[in-house]
Amino acid sequence: GSATTNGDGEDLAAAAACGWSQVAHPTTGQQYWYNQQLNQTCWSYPAHAIKVAQEAAAAAGEAAEVKDVSAPADGELQGNAGARGIGSVWKPLKDGQGRTYYYNTVTGETSWVPR
Numbered sequence: 001g002s003a004t005t006n007g008d009g010e011d012l013a014a015a016a017a018c019g020w021s022q023v024a025h026p027t028t029g030q031q032y033w034y035n036q037q038l039n040q041t042c043w044s045y046p047a048h049a050i051k052v053a054q055e056a057a058a059a060a061g062e063a064a065e066v067k068d069v070s071a072p073a074d075g076e077l078q079g080n081a082g083a084r085g086i087g088s089v090w091k092p093l094k095d096g097q098g099r100t101y102y103y104n105t106v107t108g109e110t111s112w113v114p115r
Contacts, residue, residue, distance in 0.1 A: 010045040018053040019096055020046050038094060052103055055110055056095040090114065 004013035006022075015021070019037040024030070034041050035049070042049075089106045092114070102111045 008045070010047075011050070014050050014054065015046065017096075018050045020050065037096065037098075048108065052093070052108070052110055053095060056093075056099075056101045059101075059110070059112065060095065060097070060099070 005011055012022075015033070019035045020033050021035075022031050023034050025032060030043075032041055032043050033046050035046070038049075040046075040049070089104050090102045090111075091105055092100050093103050095101055099112075102114050104110070
């Protein structure tokens with residue numbers, strides 16, 4: 001692999017840029033992934049979490065153009081839009097700069113606006 005991937009083809013540079021690092025379990029020595037910013041761990045490469053963080057960072061540049069972040073754009077309401085609380089598929093997460101965004105656990109979609 002290249003200098004930024006490990007033997008499994010995992011992109012270590014992308015993982016590090018999104019706050020993920022590979023660490024060894026103190027008792028077993030087994031490698032796992034840890035994100036200190038999110039206080040999350042996982043045994044396998046966090047590909048989806050990295051993709052979501054990269055998309056959120058890219059969207060952050062576009063967020064300055066949004067005039068009213070409390071109202072969805074035309075045609076944005078669909079499916080579970082507006083479903084909040086118990087059973088909601090939308091989960092609040094933090095990007096690398098500590099800003100809250102929302103992740104749909106079913107579709108993988110992200111939004112700066114709660115739905």
